[in-house]
Amino acid sequence: MAIEDDVLVVGGGVAGMTAALAAADEGASVRLVTKKQSTLRHASGLVDVLGYAPDGKLLADPFDALTDLPADHPYALVGAEAIRAGLERFDAVAGELYRGGHTEKNALLPTHGGTVKPTARYPASAAAGLASDDRDALLVGFETLTDFDAPLAAEHLEAAGVPFDARGATVSFPGEPRADAKVTRYAHALDEDADGERGRLAARVARVHDGEPRVGFPAVLGQEHPADVRAALEADLDADVFEVPMGPPSLPGIRLEYAFRAALDDAGVHTVRRPVVDYETDGEGRLSAAVVERNGQHIPHYADSFVLATGGLVGKGLDSDREAVREPVFDCHVPQPEDRYDWFRDEAFGEQPYARFGVDVGDDLRPRDEDGRIEFENLRAAGSVIGGYDFATECSGTGVSLATGDAAGAAAGADTQ
Amino acid sequence: MSDAESPSDDFEPIEVFPDEETPDLRPGADDCYKCSTCDTNCPVAEVDDDFPGPKFQGPEQWRLKRKEDASVDDSISKCSNCMRCDSACPSDVGLSQMHNTARAEYVEEELSKTSLTYWRNRILANYRTSAFLASKVPRIANFAMNFGPARWAMEKTLGVTSEREFPEFATETFREWWERQGGADGSRERAREARERRGEDVDADKRVAYFHGCYANYNTPEVAKSLVRVFEHFGYELVVPEQRCSGTPMFANGMLDDAERHAEVNVSSMGDLIEQGYDAIASCTSCSMALRQEYPELFDIDGIEDVAENTWEALEYLRVQEDLSGELAGAEVEDEHLASLAYHAPCHARNQGLDGQALELFDDLAGVDAEDVGDSCSGISGTYGWKEEKYETSMKIGEEMFDHMEDAEGEVGMTECPTCAMQMEHGTGYEIRHPLEVVAAALT
């Protein structure tokens, strides 16, 4: 009778998928219930751990700054070993797709706007683009892909003081796609190479290529066969080829999502793509079921242990209205200033208090109520639904999701064994 | 967060159309933050460079129409209504509702009622009517529909592709078979026997109303028969109420008026039974999708919410109400034919969160090895792939699925959707079965 598992994870972003894998590793049977698609598809595909210290200083090594973090920061709660465990799990999932695991130090990657971003792991396809590399670079944009203005990005990079000469050029993409073509169209054309797109693109770039040892493209070089696409371009251009991470939608993000999904399949995790809208308890402080909505039906999914990984304001793990910010699934307490006008500061840039909103957890990652009491004995939280950090300002998004996801999932799994 | 930034901006709904019966789409359009996740999920945009994609069809076109008196762009007719964009959007924008409404407006205002395209679409959308006539003379119909010169003429005059074979009509419809089995009375008796055998209360209140849809009635009655056997095995008594087309092909062709007429009949007959304590079940995932989501999104019919809330996909119902997984884990299928199955999850099953269900259920079933052929769209999307001008797009979308099917062990496919089944068979030559047939083979 009914649908029952050891561990039920709510939310299928990086945090939820990591938690599900960690719980399965403990021997638990795991189900992942997730509404819609995660923010991975529009994130850059870079895996940040901590790019900036609380005082705003660029960090060479994220682990150096851990002791400077406020006591309620998720990293301070779970500790350095949990961050390492999360990264190790990531490396196992991403495999050949990613680089950066050889060091704990941050790498510096150019972005499509021509800024330089500190990050812990980056797609293998972006590796030849490292900003610390002193080889000159040619950036190539496509006429029809206006999100990446190569000459402007090159100018910005030089202004940012990179140790090499950067030059930008714009070419037309073979087949002249329409101006608003989807980024996946470029990727598929290069994957399939049906009309020799790889060679034709290389030929067009060759005309503007002035012997630079590396050439950067917007991150649309193939969805299924990115390594082959790069290899073909490299052979024709006789230069290293790299991708520059782009804004949404993001092919590196999509590729990473597929890698996670394959890992979940291998681990025997069952995925249900519907929202959780309610819960049931045993009346004694434990959750007994998460109620899944299926086009009208409310179906309890039973489990011994639960992980809440529904994301922040963007992933809709937190809900805001005129009155307050809420955590809508288990109704966990979200600390916030009484007065709504204290959510914002007047400076346009600079930290915004609301960016730190989220559920309040202890070092066991169990959400707590207003009085600091545990909400439910068998509920843990992971990822950006947790408060106390501002991932965009400190560049810590995926890192926090990995560290807390791994810790929450492992603890939830262990509880049931 | 948009409302957080402007605390004083009171929300004022704006009517899309002057009358009040059409749904208000404003909140959806406002929720779009242009992340393009929908676009990366659209199977048509993936293969057709000229299709501007779901973000345009939905929120952008809507805004455009607010600003100036623009008419609906004809690219809306390229959308296959697979609803994948709808289930992808992280911000809960009701894309398929916007598309269905825009398509209806396009057909109403831009498509000439005397054009062949209009009538071709109308004939395709009203499959039930043709099927009803054909079922009166199934053998002649089977011959005539696939008779070469007739097909050539259909393509030339109507634009129905001659690449496809029309589905065969069963010589006995499901409803005829059902009557032969004694209808509801026969079912009640068999259900009581089953309850007794299972050691349950013989008078238990286990009653379901079956929405079989057109296809299981006219073309694949074995699916419907399997459903009956499986439900009676678990002690359920069935009724098979009066019903019309679920409306799926009509939504996709922008024929909302036709769809509403059929919906009224369905809502009324299913609604009466639900009021009496029945639950509604469907074997076709597009039918359950229509009853559960599209009806309440598009129509304002008395009792529609009750029908939506009490309609289930058949296996999902048993999974929640009975120990279906447990019984399957203890069962075995001896039919060699069902030993290896290449499973495709229909888009509309995906939208109901059912895409993992069949594989999970058969995980522990001895004698059956079901393999997923990936998450691509089959490309046929009901009537879409039947149109001469869409045939090529449809096959291009299906390519990935065909390839994965060829790679899978065995040469039998499995899916819940009758038109996906058509496409799977067309692309690979495999025979295609429904998960209910496998469950029936295991348990009855």
Ligand SMILES: Cc1cc2nc3c(=O)[nH]c(=O)nc-3n(C[C@H](O)[C@H](O)[C@H](O)COP(=O)(O)OP(=O)(O)OC[C@H]3O[C@@H](n4cnc5c(N)ncnc54)[C@H](O)[C@@H]3O)c2cc1C
């Ligand atoms: C635009 C953008 C750019 C980013 N760029 C970077 C970057 O460059 N580097 C970096 O390291 N990080 C970046 N991030 C952060 C990172 O991608 C993730 O947002 C972060 O790791 C949070 O992941 P998460 O799993 O906690 O949440 P999410 O990814 O938001 O996932 C939450 C999931 O839960 C689901 N969900 C929500 N409510 C329910 C419910 N009721 N029932 C079931 N499921 C539900 C959602 O649909 C979603 O799938 C970026 C984020 C955004 C939004």
Ligand code: SF4
């Ligand atoms: S997925 Fe949703 S929010 Fe994103 S562009 Fe499409 S409609 Fe807008």
Ligand code: SF4
């Ligand atoms: S319903 Fe399907 S074909 Fe239509 S826009 Fe959405 S994803 Fe594309």
